[in-house]
Amino acid sequence: xxxxxxxxxxxxxxxxxxxxxxxxxxxxxxxxxxxxxxxxxxxxxxxxxxxxxxxxxxxxxxxxxxxxxxxxxxxxxxxxxxxxxxxxxxxxxxxxxxxxxxxxxxxxxxxxxxxxxxxxxxxxxxxxxxxxxxxxxxxxxxxxxxxxxxxxxxxxxxxxxxxxxxxxxxxxxxxxxxxxxxxxxxxxxxxxxxxxxxxxxxxxxxxxxxxxxxxxxxxxxxxxxxxxxxxxxxxxxxxxxxxxxxxxxxxxxxxxxxxxxxxxxxx
Numbered sequence: 001x002x003x004x005x006x007x008x009x010x011x012x013x014x015x016x017x018x019x020x021x022x023x024x025x026x027x028x029x030x031x032x033x034x035x036x037x038x039x040x041x042x043x044x045x046x047x048x049x050x051x052x053x054x055x056x057x058x059x060x061x062x063x064x065x066x067x068x069x070x071x072x073x074x075x076x077x078x079x080x081x082x083x084x085x086x087x088x089x090x091x092x093x094x095x096x097x098x099x100x101x102x103x104x105x106x107x108x109x110x111x112x113x114x115x116x117x118x119x120x121x122x123x124x125x126x127x128x129x130x131x132x133x134x135x136x137x138x139x140x141x142x143x144x145x146x147x148x149x150x151x152x153x154x155x156x157x158x159x160x161x162x163x164x165x166x167x168x169x170x171x172x173x174x175x176x177x178x179x180x181x182x183x184x185x186x187x188x189x190x191x192x193x194x195x196x197x198x199x200x201x202x203x204x205x206x207x208x209x210x211x212x213x214x215x216x217x218x219x220x221x222x223x224x225x226x227x228x229x230x231x232x233x234x235x236x237x238x239x240x241x242x243x244x245x246x247x248x249x250x251x252x253x254x255x256x257x258x259x260x261x262x263x264x265x266x267x
Contacts, residue, residue: 003214006202007221009035016042018105018142019221021187026223030153030246031185032110033221038062038100046096052113053090054122054145054156054243058191060104066119067094073101074121080105080240084124087144089151091115107189109145111246113152122149125185136172137263139167142143147251155184155245155252163193164235170260171202171228175252181255184247186224188231190216196236203229206258228257 009018018035028209032051036044038060046053055064057075059082064071066088074086090096092115098106128143145156161167174184190199195218204211205227214222222229233239256264 002045004213004214005212005223005225006214007223009219015044018219019189021221021223025108026137026185026225028185028225029032030111031145031187031244033187033189033244034108035189035219036104036106036108038098038104038106040100042100044089044098046108047094048090048092048094048110050092050112050114051110052092052115052117052152052154053096054109054151054154055088055090055098055176056107056109056144056156057086058105058107061101062104062106063099063101064088064096066090068097069119071121072112075104077216079236080158080242081193083093084127084129085158086124087116087122087156089120089122091117091119092152094119105190105241109154109156111153116152117150118152123253133166133169136165137169150196151250153246153250155250159241159242159243161231161233161239161241163233163237165233167233167239167241169230170228170263171257172254173228173257174255175226175227176255177248179255180253182247182249182251182253184252186229186243186245188222188224188229189242190218190220190222191241192218193238193240197234199234199237199239200232201229203227
């Protein structure tokens, strides 16, 4: 059975496009997500119009110009597991040009915006890292564009989950404007540390009107319109995912699923 929330990578798409997910295709209002495999010397042009962008270099080296700013020869990761990324924030109503200086994997994250901010380079040393969870719930978080940094709607984060561990766990949700939550749409772009592996993600609501358990392969995207969305990485296959979130309020506040309180005891 094919999941309505699973987006497989495109095969042989023009311009090296691996994914193109628009709000209209996803059936929501805010998050857009694209991935490109760029050849050395290839250029990608984006007119942002009414959307802000966060360009994340998943691998390779590129030069980026946005509005009146230029950022030469940024990047350098061999793959998404290889340290923290370079990223570029591009405001709405600007023109962005990305020129690959080597083979590059590029993520283009977007959300509606008015263009109130300036373009800027986000360097690896500016990206905060944190460890979440304990034991087989341990994972490693890189806050590329957190709520503490300027943007109009976008929130962007990388997460590395060791093989045999759980992530986005305990199950949590952010689909309501009540009870201290914020309503945020979310995409998960999954990469596996070695070929041939898989992982699992479940997306479900309290009333089970949405309840899908998805087998994830390398470069798959999972859409999370609402509900809880835990992830499991099988032994031997480390898992990376890039999260893009956006909604009416730019703040990540969530609620854990009932029955998991013992995993996060009150202090």
